[in-house]
Amino acid sequence: MVVLLCTGVLGLYLTFTLKSFFITQIEQHLFSEANLLLSYLPDLSENPSLDKFARSLKHQVEARITILNSEGKVLGDSDQIPSSMENHLFRLEIQEALQKGKGTAIRFSSTLHQNLIYVALPIKKSSRALETSGTSEAPKLMGFLQLALPLTELEHNLQEIQNKIILGSLMAMLLAVILGISLARSLESKILSIIAFTQRIAHGELEERMKVTSQDELGTLIQNLNQMAEKLGEELKVVFEEKKEKETILASLTDGVLVVDRHGKIILSNPVMEKLFGPDTSKLLEVLQSQTIQNLIEEVQEKKSKVSDEIQILSPRKIDLAVEAVPIKGEEESPEGTILVFRDVTRIKRLEQMRVDFVANVSHELRTPLTAIKGFVETLLDGAIDDKDHAVRFLKIVASHSDRLSRLLDDLLTLSNIELGKIKIERSVVPVEQVVQSVLLMLQQKALDKGIQLTFEASKDLPPVLADRDRLIQILVNLVDNGIKYTEKGGRVSIEARVREDQPHLMEIAIKDTGIGIPESALPRLGERFYRVDKARSRAEGGTGLGLAIVKHLVEVHEGSMRIESQVGKGTTVRLMLPIAT
Numbered sequence: 033m034v035v036l037l038c039t040g041v042l043g044l045y046l047t048f049t050l051k052s053f054f055i056t057q058i059e060q061h062l063f064s065e066a067n068l069l070l071s072y073l074p075d076l077s078e079n080p081s082l083d084k085f086a087r088s089l090k091h092q093v094e095a096r097i098t099i100l101n102s103e104g105k106v107l108g109d110s111d112q113i114p115s116s117m118e119n120h121l122f123r124l125e126i127q128e129a130l131q132k133g134k135g136t137a138i139r140f141s142s143t144l145h146q147n148l149i150y151v152a153l154p155i156k157k158s159s160r161a162l163e164t165s166g167t168s169e170a171p172k173l174m175g176f177l178q179l180a181l182p183l184t185e186l187e188h189n190l191q192e193i194q195n196k197i198i199l200g201s202l203m204a205m206l207l208a209v210i211l212g213i214s215l216a217r218s219l220e221s222k223i224l225s226i227i228a229f230t231q232r233i234a235h236g237e238l239e240e241r242m243k244v245t246s247q248d249e250l251g252t253l254i255q256n257l258n259q260m261a262e263k264l265g266e267e268l269k270v271v272f273e274e275k276k277e278k279e280t281i282l283a284s285l286t287d288g289v290l291v292v293d294r295h296g297k298i299i300l301s302n303p304v305m306e307k308l309f310g311p312d313t314s315k316l317l318e319v320l321q322s323q324t325i326q327n328l329i330e331e332v333q334e335k336k337s338k339v340s341d342e343i344q345i346l347s348p349r350k351i352d353l354a355v356e357a358v359p360i361k362g363e364e365e366s367p368e369g370t371i372l373v374f375r376d377v378t379r380i381k382r383l384e385q386m387r388v389d390f391v392a393n394v395s396h397e398l399r400t401p402l403t404a405i406k407g408f409v410e411t412l413l414d415g416a417i418d419d420k421d422h423a424v425r426f427l428k429i430v431a432s433h434s435d436r437l438s439r440l441l442d443d444l445l446t447l448s449n450i451e452l453g454k455i456k457i458e459r460s461v462v463p464v465e466q467v468v469q470s471v472l473l474m475l476q477q478k479a480l481d482k483g484i485q486l487t488f489e490a491s492k493d494l495p496p497v498l499a500d501r502d503r504l505i506q507i508l509v510n511l512v513d514n515g516i517k518y519t520e521k522g523g524r525v526s527i528e529a530r531v532r533e534d535q536p537h538l539m540e541i542a543i544k545d546t547g548i549g550i551p552e553s554a555l556p557r558l559g560e561r562f563y564r565v566d567k568a569r570s571r572a573e574g575g576t577g578l579g580l581a582i583v584k585h586l587v588e589v590h591e592g593s594m595r596i597e598s599q600v601g602k603g604t605t606v607r608l609m610l611p612i613a614t
């Protein structure tokens with residue numbers, strides 16, 4: 033478009049100036065010819081010769097010649113009969129010649145039907161007188177000499193020039209378009225590749241770099257973009273690393289961490305939260321909406337300092353949680369959100385409960401025999417001591433209660449010693465048959481008294497176990513004693529020992545009875561201190577409820593394990609797993 037406009041303006045300007053240039057040239061030419069003619073012009077009074085003069089010289093000057101008198105009347109003309117021609121005085125060129133000494137005009141001739149250029153010069157007397165007399169009197173206007181030339185040729189030439197200019201312009205335009213398109217193409221392809229590059233960067237492909245192909249502004253742009261991508265990549269890497277670090281820290285925490293914003297929306301949580309509340313977030317949201325947590329969050333926002341409370345959730349499993357809420361300080365004083373830390377305190381709470389129960393149990397266990405002893409001693413002091421029969425019976429009761437007291441204290445001491453790690457077990461290679469034989473020896477009488485059959489079955493070539501002999505006897509005595517105690521008359525208690533087929537490094541010693549059994553709900557609690565399924569029966573049997581607790585601990589220090597299976601009314605099997613001595 034720019035080329036089109038430029039060549040158009042140039043063409044117009046050229047044709048215009050050329051036309052006026054050529055016209056001036058023609059005018060000058062015609063004037064010089066007219067001046068030449070003036071010197072050969074016959075006297076204006078010789079009317080017929082004037083016409084002849086005009087006609088004869090027409091071809092020499094190649095222009096129409098017209099001679100007028102001072103009034104504008106045509107005296108002679110090269111092309112027409114003078115008498116038929118109108119007065120020329122008021123024509124433009126004649127008027128101009130009259131005033132300025134020479135005149136020109138371009139006009140459309142109605143007789144010739146084309147544009148003509150006219151020049152006119154005044155004819156003055158002195159021009160002729162000069163030659164003859166040499167006097168210097170003021171020249172007198174005699175008439176006018178007019179030359180006319182059709183502009184057809186000039187116009188034709190101009191048209192041709194114009195055509196050439198148009199053709200030239202068209203060629204220039206074509207060239208400009210071809211050059212422009214190829215330039216635009218190469219520019220476009222470069223810009224398109226830059227666009228694609230920036231899009232890839234926008235999509236996060238920051239490893240990408242563009243080749244700098246030129247040293248121009250585009251080259252600089254590409255260089256800058258490359259630098260930008262590099263810088264961005266480095267900064268993102270730092271951000272990613274920081275994020276990863278934070279995530280690792282959060283993931284390695286043992287407490288659940290939850291961050292909520294000012295509106296209670298969850299911003300962040302760590303994997304422990306999922307462990308506590310399950311993968312389904314609905315449970316967590318429910319807890320978050322609970323009164324306790326809502327109050328905590330409100331309190332934190334108000335106090336702007338740490339507050340804590342405790343909650344208990346029942347699903348996915350029952351856990352006690354200590355919740356600590358800490359405000360996240362915002363730019364202004366008002367907190368931006370809250371960090372909630374959930375700590376599983378189920379175990380701690382259970383231990384606390386166990387401690388409380390233990391103290392209560394010990395006191396209770398001690399009170400019963402002590403009350404009995406005190407009662408009987410007081411009765412004796414009150415005079416029963418004199419009644420010998422009664423006195424002996426009472427003293428026997430006192431003795432049995434003191435036995436029970438001392439057994440209780442022994443058991444407690446053993447237990448606490450094991451727990452404190454005070455009891456050293458000395459492990460040696462112990463043949464199982466030997467140990468079982470001594471246990472049977474100790475309890476045979478008790479079983480006989482109760483009418484219970486006591487047996488031992490073992491596979492041949494039973495290997496020895498690695499254990500503390502006395503402790504192993506203690507374990508077995510406790511278990512067999514339980515079997516006898518909780519089996520009715522006529523029942524059977526058997527000890528079976530064999531090497532485990534699936535784990536050949538382990539010896540399994542099973543103590544089976546056909547007794548009353550233990551309800552399933554009570555199984556997990558066996559081994560707790562003072563836990564007894566049937567308190568009255570246990571007490572009647574002289575039990576303290578500490579036997580299994582001691583056994584459990586002793587098995588543990590032997591790096592063995594114990595499993596109890598039972599069916600109410602059918603019997604109980606306690607399986608001991610102990611390492612085989614190699």
Ligand code: ATP
Binds near residue numbers: 443548549564576
């Ligand atoms: P201790 O052993 O201290 O004299 P205990 O026998 O009552 O007293 P544990 O040996 O710890 O205490 O046993 C705890 C409870 O487990 C018993 O009171 C009883 O209710 C139950 N129990 C243990 N062994 C058996 C068994 N073989 N059959 C039925 N119940 C059992």
Ligand code: MG
Binds near residue numbers: 510579580
């Ligand atoms: Mg027992």
